């Protein structure tokens with residue numbers, strides 16, 4: 001039998017948990033029934049990329065919980081914490097419609113109460129000289145909040161988008177180093193039809209910038225294909241950089257790295273290779289990456 005179409009006011013809305021005690025009570029109920037749990041940490045402003053993470057969470061576990069928390073600790077003073085898009089009501093609708101089970105949306109004081117004085121110091125992939133070169137305090141803030149979320153939720157699996165590829169590697173590292181039991185799973189990047197990777201920050205692009213934005217992905221695709229065809233690494237990466245600059249970007253980096261360690265590689269023979277890029281279009285900084 002088909003599900004009845006309910007008026008908006010009667011659509012299913014997931015519970016919203018505001019503190020760790022409520023989170024743990026909900027999780028305990030599920031665990032008592034033998035159900036497995038997938039956590040998808042986010043900062044909200046959900047889009048189709050996040051919906052794909054929920055679909056993966058549902059495929060990997062019985063219950064899908066999403067955290068929505070714009071984490072002040074991962075933004076530097078000159079970054080966009082103040083105007084990062086916040087669309088909580090729409091997020092709740094999207095997550096509910098995607099079949100999620102509960103949202104954990106703590107206020108800042110719940111995550112960082114008065115006297116909070118701990119920050120993880122991260123190395124390895126967090127010190128690969130990619131994002132960390134331009135955002136030196138970022139990964140400590142990400143690692144600290146993700147460690148807290150993994151500890152608060154103790155999920156069986158935790159899902160992160162591959163779009164933030166260095167972040168994914170950093171989180172896999174801390175989960176392993178700190179013995180978190182959760183399996184860290186990366187989910188493929190979801191793209192607009194023209195190739196632009198979905199990102200909550202795409203709303204910052206002007207209409208002119210939006211037209212130019214797919215050039216970043218196009219350059220990575222072209223570079224990856226040249227490398228697969230045997231092109232020399234240095235020339236292929238330089239050509240990608242030139243085409244991204246020609247499209248109006250200011251490039252922070254375009255680099256070929258080992259996909260696991262993020263160490264620099266000089267040729268595709270050195271192992272699974274990932275191309276990673278960050279570049280600014282006007283005031284908007286876009287990042288992207290693809291496998292070679």
Ligand code: PAF
Nearest residue numbers: 041042043071142145164
């Ligand atoms: O990728 C994000 O949205 C954030 O960095 C994360 C992992 C939710 C931590 O705040």
